[in-house]
Amino acid sequence: MGRPRAFDEDEAVRAAVGLFGGRAYDGVSVDDLVAHLGVHRNSLYKTFGSKRGLYLAALRRHLADDVRRLCDALAAASDTATALRLVTSADLGLLLLAAVERAPADEEVAAEVEAALLAIDQAIADALAIPAELAAALTATALGILLRGNPGGVGTALTQRLDPLH
Amino acid sequence: MALVRIDGDDLVVVIKGLDKLWAFKSSLTIPLVNVRGATADPGITADPKGIRAPGARVPGVITAGTFHLDGEKVFWDVKDPSKAVVIELADERYSRLVVQVDNPRATVALVENALS
Numbered sequence: 001m002g003r004p005r006a007f008d009e010d011e012a013v014r015a016a017v018g019l020f021g022g023r024a025y026d027g028v029s030v031d032d033l034v035a036h037l038g039v040h041r042n043s044l045y046k047t048f049g050s051k052r053g054l055y056l057a058a059l060r061r062h063l064a065d066d067v068r069r070l071c072d073a074l075a076a077a078s079d080t081a082t083a084l085r086l087v088t089s090a091d092l093g094l095l096l097l098a099a100v101e102r103a104p105a106d107e108e109v110a111a112e113v114e115a116a117l118l119a120i121d122q123a124i125a126d127a128l129a130i131p132a133e134l135a136a137a138l139t140a141t142a143l144g145i146l147l148r149g150n151p152g153g154v155g156t157a158l159t160q161r162l163d164p165l166h
Numbered sequence: 167m168a169l170v171r172i173d174g175d176d177l178v179v180v181i182k183g184l185d186k187l188w189a190f191k192s193s194l195t196i197p198l199v200n201v202r203g204a205t206a207d208p209g210i211t212a213d214p215k216g217i218r219a220p221g222a223r224v225p226g227v228i229t230a231g232t233f234h235l236d237g238e239k240v241f242w243d244v245k246d247p248s249k250a251v252v253i254e255l256a257d258e259r260y261s262r263l264v265v266q267v268d269n270p271r272a273t274v275a276l277v278e279n280a281l282s
Contacts, residue, residue: 030252031209041213042236045254045262050203052278108282 009047012037016058017065021093025055025102056108062094063116074123080138081159083124087142088155096146168243168265170251170273172280177201177253179265185230185243190220194241194263202254204277206270211247216240232260240264253277 015037019028030051034041048054070090077083095116103110117139125135145155169180179194216235229242238261244250251270253263267273 029209030205030207034209041207041210042238045205045252046238048203049254050252050278051205051207053203 007037007039007043012039013054013057013061014065016054017062017094020055020058021062021091021097024097052106055102056112059094059098059109059112063112066091067095067116067119071119071123074120074127077124077127079159080128080162081156083128083138084142084145084155084159087120087124087139088145088150092143092146096143099143167245168267170253170265170267170276172198172276175199177277177280179253179263181243181265185228185245190231191241194260196253196255196258198280200256200258201277201281202256203281204254204274205252206274207250207252207264208248210250210252210264211244215242229264238262 016033019032019036028051030041030044033039033044033051033054037044039047044054048057067090070086070092073086073090074083077086095113098109099113099117103113117136120139121132121136124130124138125132128135141155141158167182167185169182171178171180173195175198177196177198179196181192181194211229214235215229216233218231218233220231228245230244231242233240233242239259241260241263242265244264244266246266249266249268249270250264251267251273253265255262
């Protein structure tokens with residue numbers, strides 16, 4: 001039997017979501033993690049194996065918490081404007097960074113990101129009763145707005161044109 | 167300085183030069199199934215390392231050999247902290263290896279790719 005862990009693993013992973021979601025992977029050092037997570041370096045390695053191990057745990061947590069919450073909210077969306085607004089106002093920092101930065105270099109990250117995006121597509125498709133491809137196009141638009149901002153109200157321009165989608 | 171390579175289903179860490187005298191080891195072979203991950207960690211050399219036996223530690227010059235910390239055995243071979251890589255193990259004599267490599271980024275990628 002090992003000694004009980006002297007830190008709250010759940011809390012540490014949640015803190016890692018914030019850290020990895022706000023900064024590039026290489027910009028987060030083990031020193032940063034030790035300082036922000038309230039975890040000793042030894043415990044960090046013993047629990048997660050590596051910085052990547054902790055990153056994967058944080059990403060999965062982000063998907064289980066934040067992306068799941070978004071999908072639940074999307075289920076109640078009745079029009080494209082609401083769906084767009086829900087996605088563009090969700091806390092998707094880590095998902096976006098992962099998609100841009102880590103997914104091309106890490107197959108496991110790529111699979112998690114892909115599954116999360118498909119879940120969002122599906123939630124939109126179900127809520128608005130539209131085909132999956134059209135829902136994916138809306139997700140792509142929403143992610144684009146998240147990256148680009150919403151210059152000249154592109155979201156409104158699009159939804160005015162699209163609603164009703166079916 | 168250490169050379170880290172993958173040999174079939176094993177991770178092989180070769181200690182180079184005179185370091186092997188201080189470290190009391192010339193190489194370590196670890197089955198990949200017992201390797202949990204690798205991390206570039208320049209900051210680890212500033213942490214307490216525990217009690218050394220056997221090996222050498224001249225602060226600011228070299229940390230090499232076996233260190234005992236919190237009931238764990240950690241193998242060290244580091245002169246230049248900026249090139250330190252931490253390799254976490256399971257079910258091995260050592261809980262973790264902290265070694266200096268030429269290119270930490272490449273070594274981390276090599277180990278992580280071998281695991282996935």
